[in-house]
Amino acid sequence: MKPTLEDPVNATFSHPMTPSPFRVRKARQETHDMFTLELRPEEGAGRFPFAPGQFNMMYVFGVGEVPLSITGDPGKSDALVHTTRSVGAVTRAVCKLKRGDTVGIRGPFGSHWPMEQAAGKDVLIVAGGAGLAPLRPAIYQILSDRMKYGKVTLLYGTRTPADILYQSELEQWRSRLDMRVEVTVDRAPTTWRGSVGVVPSLISKVSFDPAQAVAMICGPEIMMRFTVRELESHGVATKQMYISVERNMKCAVGFCGHCQFGPQFVCKEGPVFRYDHIAPSLAVRER
Amino acid sequence: MESLKPILAEHPFSKDLEKPYLELLTGCATNVRFEPGQFLFREGEEANQFYLIRHGVVAVEIFAGAAGPITVTTIGEGEVLGWSWLFPPYRWKFDARAVEPTRAIALDGKCLRVKCEADHDLGYEMLKRFAHMVEQRLDATRLQLLNIYEAHT
Numbered sequence A: 001m002k003p004t005l006e007d008p009v010n011a012t013f014s015h016p017m018t019p020s021p022f023r024v025r026k027a028r029q030e031t032h033d034m035f036t037l038e039l040r041p042e043e044g045a046g047r048f049p050f051a052p053g054q055f056n057m058m059y060v061f062g063v064g065e066v067p068l069s070i071t072g073d074p075g076k077s078d079a080l081v082h083t084t085r086s087v088g089a090v091t092r093a094v095c096k097l098k099r100g101d102t103v104g105i106r107g108p109f110g111s112h113w114p115m116e117q118a119a120g121k122d123v124l125i126v127a128g129g130a131g132l133a134p135l136r137p138a139i140y141q142i143l144s145d146r147m148k149y150g151k152v153t154l155l156y157g158t159r160t161p162a163d164i165l166y167q168s169e170l171e172q173w174r175s176r177l178d179m180r181v182e183v184t185v186d187r188a189p190t191t192w193r194g195s196v197g198v199v200p201s202l203i204s205k206v207s208f209d210p211a212q213a214v215a216m217i218c219g220p221e222i223m224m225r226f227t228v229r230e231l232e233s234h235g236v237a238t239k240q241m242y243i244s245v246e247r248n249m250k251c252a253v254g255f256c257g258h259c260q261f262g263p264q265f266v267c268k269e270g271p272v273f274r275y276d277h278i279a280p281s282l283a284v285r286e287r
Numbered sequence B: 001m002e003s004l005k006p007i008l009a010e011h012p013f014s015k016d017l018e019k020p021y022l023e024l025l026t027g028c029a030t031n032v033r034f035e036p037g038q039f040l041f042r043e044g045e046e047a048n049q050f051y052l053i054r055h056g057v058v059a060v061e062i063f064a065g066a067a068g069p070i071t072v073t074t075i076g077e078g079e080v081l082g083w084s085w086l087f088p089p090y091r092w093k094f095d096a097r098a099v100e101p102t103r104a105i106a107l108d109g110k111c112l113r114v115k116c117e118a119d120h121d122l123g124y125e126m127l128k129r130f131a132h133m134v135e136q137r138l139d140a141t142r143l144q145l146l147n148i149y150e151a152h153t
Helices: A089-095 A129-144 A167-175 A199-205 A221-233 A275-282 B005-010 B019-027 B109-118 B120-145
Strands: A020-029 A034-041 A055-060 A064-069 A080-085 A102-109 A123-128 A152-158 A180-185 A214-218 A241-244 A272-274 B029-034 B039-041 B049-055 B057-063 B069-076 B095-098 B102-108
Touching: A034 A089, A055 A080, A055 A089, A064 A080, A064 A089, A080 A089, A080 A129, A123 A129, A123 A199, A123 A221, A129 A152, A129 A167, A129 A214, A129 A241, A152 A167, A152 A199, A167 A180, A180 A199, A199 A221, A199 B120, A214 A221, A221 A241, A221 A275, A221 B120, A241 A275, A272 A275, B005 B019, B019 B029, B019 B109, B019 B120, B049 B109, B057 B102, B069 B120, B102 B109, B109 B120
Parallel strands: A123 A152, A123 A214, A152 A180, A214 A241
Antiparallel strands: A020 A034, A020 A102, A034 A080, A055 A064, A055 A102, A241 A272, B029 B102, B039 B095, B049 B102, B057 B069, B057 B095
């Protein structure tokens, strides 16, 4: 049975609190500060099923552990793929990993994008910056079963053309006749032939049925708030919107409370939430 | 020659515009086309028109000294380019350059200004539409200024 959003995938491929050793098979630099790693188990082979939107805890020995979204194809679960940005001590160490290095992995954890709820409906995927990474598995899954969905649109915004993630895949998706892809950047030199502006402004440029569309949104929280407002102004109900929330996950199993966000633990009930379920917590001004 | 009225009526800017005003706008309208690289207007020039983009993309640019020209935003199909025609001193503050082959309806702002002064209902209708557009662009600019994609440690 496929997991639902309310019933997250609980089956981890290792003991939830014990990291399993994985070896880096491929390391690829995506942008100046984003890297993708492909991992295989240190011993033997196996399958690592996950649902789009879920995350793993990656332990870099001697440095620390960090939650990372799984960014690979859920249909090809013989390898683990993670894309991360070099922002803190652990992710800086992750980005320096090379082929053959070993890390510890726990997971997969958390809720996932509403793939079943989106069946038969128009799907709007709205990503900002590094937020495209946790949405990529959802795109793979939709495209592998394309007939199951209505109009599929990806709106992606980032800082500059040099910060565009997964450039070659975006070009492939853009060339498809059954998917619309719009990319915008905040700033661009005059040689850039694409759109300049913020990602919510792309919403009015695409067509979808607001009464039955499902929106999957991931990016900086401000960008998600503006996107939600823009979608609402186009008639999309907040119960049709899903966002992925980032908080300080530590144990990943809802024990330690580091990622508590209002009444929820982001690691367990999240990171993907239906917007109307998480909206009250998002409205609280944290400092 | 085919009237621009049906084309004008289809543009989102004219949505729900009363028929007499639509006819009035048609009287101020010209069909225009720009090739990639062609400037629609340049900073400092007199701003006596605005454009309803039908097809294509126009980059709004500013020349930033040693940094050269920078694209501030792009305006595409269904959008409106230019509001400097509405406010003194009626001069463009940015450059606008076609990025792709672009078709648009150019509206004579000078003519429309006179008509708006003579008919304040029309003036209010125009101001409402432009104020909404300015609000949207201001929101977008604020979001751009926040540099939200910057990595935070």
